[in-house]
Amino acid sequence: MEVYVYDAVRTPRGKSKATGGLAEFTPQELVSQLIDALRTRTGEDTIGRAAGLTLGCVGQIGAQGGHIALVSRLHANLPPEMRALSLNNFCVSGLTAVGLAASDALALGDDRLRIAGGVEMMSRVPFMGDHAFYYDDPETAARLRYVPVVLSADLMATMNGYDKAALDAVTLRSHQRATAAWARGDLGGVVPIVRADGSVALAHDEGIRPDTTAESLAAMEPAFAGMGAKGFDAIMLAALPELDAIQHVHSVANCPPTCDGAGLVLIGSRAAGEAAGLAPRARIRGFAEATADPVLQLTAGFAAMDSVLAQTGLAIGDFDRIEFMEAFAATPVRFEREYAPDPDRVNPDGGHLAMGHPMGASGAILLGTLVDGMERQGGSLGLVVVHGGSGVGSAMVVERV
Numbered sequence: 001m002e003v004y005v006y007d008a009v010r011t012p013r014g015k016s017k018a019t020g021g022l023a024e025f026t027p028q029e030l031v032s033q034l035i036d037a038l039r040t041r042t043g044e045d046t047i048g049r050a051a052g053l054t055l056g057c058v059g060q061i062g063a064q065g066g067h068i069a070l071v072s073r074l075h076a077n078l079p080p081e082m083r084a085l086s087l088n089n090f091c092v093s094g095l096t097a098v099g100l101a102a103s104d105a106l107a108l109g110d111d112r113l114r115i116a117g118g119v120e121m122m123s124r125v126p127f128m129g130d131h132a133f134y135y136d137d138p139e140t141a142a143r144l145r146y147v148p149v150v151l152s153a154d155l156m157a158t159m160n161g162y163d164k165a166a167l168d169a170v171t172l173r174s175h176q177r178a179t180a181a182w183a184r185g186d187l188g189g190v191v192p193i194v195r196a197d198g199s200v201a202l203a204h205d206e207g208i209r210p211d212t213t214a215e216s217l218a219a220m221e222p223a224f225a226g227m228g229a230k231g232f233d234a235i236m237l238a239a240l241p242e243l244d245a246i247q248h249v250h251s252v253a254n255c256p257p258t259c260d261g262a263g264l265v266l267i268g269s270r271a272a273g274e275a276a277g278l279a280p281r282a283r284i285r286g287f288a289e290a291t292a293d294p295v296l297q298l299t300a301g302f303a304a305m306d307s308v309l310a311q312t313g314l315a316i317g318d319f320d321r322i323e324f325m326e327a328f329a330a331t332p333v334r335f336e337r338e339y340a341p342d343p344d345r346v347n348p349d350g351g352h353l354a355m356g357h358p359m360g361a362s363g364a365i366l367l368g369t370l371v372d373g374m375e376r377q378g379g380s381l382g383l384v385v386v387h388g389g390s391g392v393g394s395a396m397v398v399e400r401v
Helices: 027-042 044-048 068-075 093-108 138-144 149-160 164-184 214-218 225-239 270-276 294-312 330-339 359-377
Strands: 003-010 052-056 083-087 114-121 200-202 259-269 282-291 321-324 381-388 392-400
Touching: 003 027, 003 093, 003 270, 003 359, 027 044, 027 068, 027 114, 027 259, 052 068, 052 093, 052 359, 068 083, 083 093, 093 114, 093 259, 093 282, 093 359, 093 381, 093 392, 114 359, 138 225, 149 225, 149 294, 149 330, 164 214, 164 330, 225 294, 259 270, 259 359, 282 294, 294 330, 294 381, 294 392, 321 330, 321 359, 359 381, 359 392
Parallel strands: 052 083, 052 114, 321 381
Antiparallel strands: 003 259, 003 282, 114 259, 282 392, 381 392
16 A cells, blocks of 8 residues: 555745734644645545644743644644644654655545645744753753754854855855745745634735845854853763864854744545545655764764665665755755755755744644645656754655546
């Protein structure tokens, strides 16, 4: 049996502050509006018969606490027998959710669809808002080899000799491509979020800066040396004694902005689609997850990508489109220099450096962007690669049908 993608929707991405375009909503409201969009696109009975709702979410406290998948299922008036699963696999959570739902469909072999994806309201639960003990305790951080993820990005740049100009170049390209894609109307699957009175709260990604230039990026200084001096550089240098120092090169602009957003993917077997009267849009060819040393945490996405390539017998040059998560500017620089993809096939509509990173939703959003883009461009094979903090990574290969 094989698992297929039948549909994918996402919200616009709103700035993660009180005045952001989505800040007035709760996470379950975002998910509910996406569920309503799936009902409209595929039919009320189709969504009502789904076997489960699996949601990734990183900050599962406060507004996102209390089992966010279950809360969302109840808020969306989905049937009580529909299973709900909330998970936290850091920034790869949204793609992990899709992978788990696909595994469930394969294991049970039934004719029911699954809804999977993620949500993150970072205006309500900010980055590191769960206040894990090891974030601020130097002794525990050293024992766990915990390093803030942006410092691991600086470490990647140090180990590979990337200067700030290289980081600025990929950042500028991300904003230019995202600006052009929105101007062309090329981003499919985006569901405008509306208020109770029917007015549109947000219909576009808020974080894109069309006025970004090479000069404006060059003027922004590296921002994270002070953080490294709090003992985290020492952890990295102890792990890598061949290094004399960490070169802090990322500015704030070279980091994906945190934001609010949600994304859902509708998947299932061929029989599930036939039972619902739906034609599949893509077939999941392979899925892999990986872990890495916490100090070298941003290498996990590369390891997951290598694993899924080996699993499918494919090479980077085989893909018509690649959605590669821009988890700090060092990661796309490394991808381009070490794997030599066709740059026109990688994030052709911009990426996270421009549009933002709603942590638990990012993987699902990228998968939907991939399928939409391949349909628009006529491509056949696609790859999604996602990186996460503390050394988690995920990758998926899909093929249009």
